[in-house]
Amino acid sequence: MGTRFARSWRWVVPALLGLLLAGCATGRLDATKPIGEDAREIDGLMRLSGWMAVGVGIFVAAAVATIIVKFRAKPTDDPDDLPPQIHGNRKAELTWTLIPTAMLVFLTIYTLPTVFALASEGDGRTIKVEGQQWWWQFSYDLDEDGQYDIVTANDLVIPTGEEVNLEIHSNDVIHSFWIPQLNGKKDAVPGRIHDWRISSDEPGIFYGECVEFCGLSHANMQMRTIVLTPEDFDRWVQEQLAGKTAAQVAPADESPEAAGAALFETHCISCHVVDGAYESAAGGNANLLAGIAPNLTNLMSRTAFAGALYETYQTGPDGEYLRNPDGSLKLNIAELREWVRNAPDMKPARADNQQGMLDFSEVLTDQDLDNLMAYLKTLGSPPVLP
Numbered sequence: 574m575g576t577r578f579a580r581s582w583r584w585v586v587p588a589l590l591g592l593l594l595a596g597c598a599t600g601r602l603d604a605t606k607p608i609g610e611d612a613r614e615i616d617g618l619m620r621l622s623g624w625m626a627v628g629v630g631i632f633v634a635a636a637v638a639t640i641i642v643k644f645r646a647k648p649t650d651d652p653d654d655l656p657p658q659i660h661g662n663r664k665a666e667l668t669w670t671l672i673p674t675a676m677l678v679f680l681t682i683y684t685l686p687t688v689f690a691l692a693s694e695g696d697g698r699t700i701k702v703e704g705q706q707w708w709w710q711f712s713y714d715l716d717e718d719g720q721y722d723i724v725t726a727n728d729l730v731i732p733t734g735e736e737v738n739l740e741i742h743s744n745d746v747i748h749s750f751w752i753p754q755l756n757g758k759k760d761a762v763p764g765r766i767h768d769w770r771i772s773s774d775e776p777g778i779f780y781g782e783c784v785e786f787c788g789l790s791h792a793n794m795q796m797r798t799i800v801l802t803p804e805d806f807d808r809w810v811q812e813q814l815a816g817k818t819a820a821q822v823a824p825a826d827e828s829p830e831a832a833g834a835a836l837f838e839t840h841c842i843s844c845h846v847v848d849g850a851y852e853s854a855a856g857g858n859a860n861l862l863a864g865i866a867p868n869l870t871n872l873m874s875r876t877a878f879a880g881a882l883y884e885t886y887q888t889g890p891d892g893e894y895l896r897n898p899d900g901s902l903k904l905n906i907a908e909l910r911e912w913v914r915n916a917p918d919m920k921p922a923r924a925d926n927q928q929g930m931l932d933f934s935e936v937l938t939d940q941d942l943d944n945l946m947a948y949l950k951t952l953g954s955p956p957v958l959p
């Protein structure tokens with residue numbers, strides 16, 4: 574019996590350990606390597622409370638072990654003889670009430686400044702963040718006139734050295750915005766605006782996930798923050814604005830781009846906007862469009878599509894971008910084309926309920942798809958990478 578028990582435990586322990594360690598293998602989501610002031614503040618609190626918990630855990634485990642060994646019944650003891658009972662011992666009760674209370678009061682006092690700091694307004698720009706089933710939209714009001722000049726999806730682009738303010742909304746159910754290396758979690762709640770901040774000391778691409786269960790494709794509701802130097806950020810802004818103007822120019826007749834634009838007008842504009850070119854499909858009723866599908870202006874400038882589930886450009890094994898011989902990024906045309914053909918196949922959705930893209934596999938021919946790809950390629954310049 575004893576050996577059989579030991580034999581099975583030989584497998585159970587490594588299996589449980591493997592399961593535990595699997596939780597660390599999230600790869601791109603890592604809250605333990607904060608980059609930026611807000612994330613560092615949160616990380617500091619996590620470490621302090623974590624180590625206090627470890628201390629309490631060790632103390633309790635040691636006390637339990639000591640008591641078990643020191644006070645266990647001896648063979649000579651009378652089994653009916655109870656040890657002295659300490660129920661109602663004032664000194665003991667006060668001790669184990671006051672010590673945890675003191676620890677919690679200490680943690681509260683230590684935490685409050687950070688709570689208020691993170692809730693205060695940063696010195697940087699403000700960006701509107703909207704959660705939708707199942708992707709994120711980011712809107713920039715550059716001249717603060719109440720009109721959004723840049724509307725994008727999946728990629729939140731910010732400059733270094735700025736405490737960027739986020740106004741977090743939801744257009745349907747509750748989501749939660751989290752870029753682990755840059756800030757903490759903040760819920761996106763319908764009918765409310767939650768203020769939050771994000772900042773980064775260094776350029777880079779930082780990945781995030783929706784962290785509030787929000788339906789079928791919750792696990793596929795990803796986003797990333799592209800942090801650029803202030804110079805690169807200005808370039809990105811200029812390219813975004815230029816892309817809007819370029820989109821207004823109809824592609825030349827008879828070209829695949831023109832055929833693609835015609836198909837886009839037939840099949841896509843009841844849900845997707847292209848600023849300047851296709852924005853009045855809902856007869857000026859913005860509500861018809863809001864929350865249904867990403868604005869596709871400057872589509873090519875985004876590093877990801879379909880709720881950041883797929884890369885717009887091909888990447889190598891270490892996530893590095895692959896390039897054509899002329900140095901340009903390699904478009905991930907195969908997956909983009911497949912997405913347009915049959916999106917529900919690539920990401921669970923409820924298109925019948927305006928949650929996700931429709932299946933066009935019975936509607937679009939191969940030629941149509943090629944033409945649509947030709948048109949989509951005209952939307953914006955490649956991303957500005959950190």
Ligand code: CUA
Binds near residue numbers: 704783784791
């Ligand atoms: Cu959105 Cu989970």
